[in-house]
Amino acid sequence: MPEPVSATVVETLPQAIGGRRRWPRWLVLAALLAAYPVALLGYVYWHSLGSGLPGPRHGPQDAYRHALASAVLAYTISPRAVHWVTKVMEFSDHSSSQMDRHNNAIGAAIGGRAASFAEIRPQVEARVRAGQVNARDPQQVTWMPPQTWRQWPI
Secondary structure (H helix, E strand, O other), X not given: OOOOOOHHHXXXXXXXXXXXXXXXXXXXXXXXXXXXXXXXXXXXXXXXXOOOXXXXXXOHHHHHHHHHHHHHHHHHOOHHHHHHHHHHHOOOOOHHXXXXXXXXXXXXXXXXXXXXXXXXXXXXXXXXHOOEEOOOOOOOOXXXXXXXXXXXXX
């Protein structure tokens, strides 16, 4: 006949089991929250680096990267999320931050109106190809003059 289990062990067993169950849920949630930005940035950098566009910093490739990231974020979460991220990431009044905010807004509009994920990248590419240096039109992608472009690393 098995030995009787003490009352203390029986009382603490549900807490121990519940504690072990909660930890993996938090771990899974943290992994999912971390996976989204990693996937977003991976997608955006893969396409921007393979775009053939010049100017990885302050040029057309930079504009493409910002517009594409904002479009994907707006489509998958919301255009409001682009607004929040832009406020955090592009807080200075430097001309490159102004350019980034401008292109983020264009990307957010594209992602907010997209009917499918597949139409996002072609629309962003078309807008970048129609862009220009120091564009003032809020519908036109912009970048800085070629003499200000920088190569990687940042």
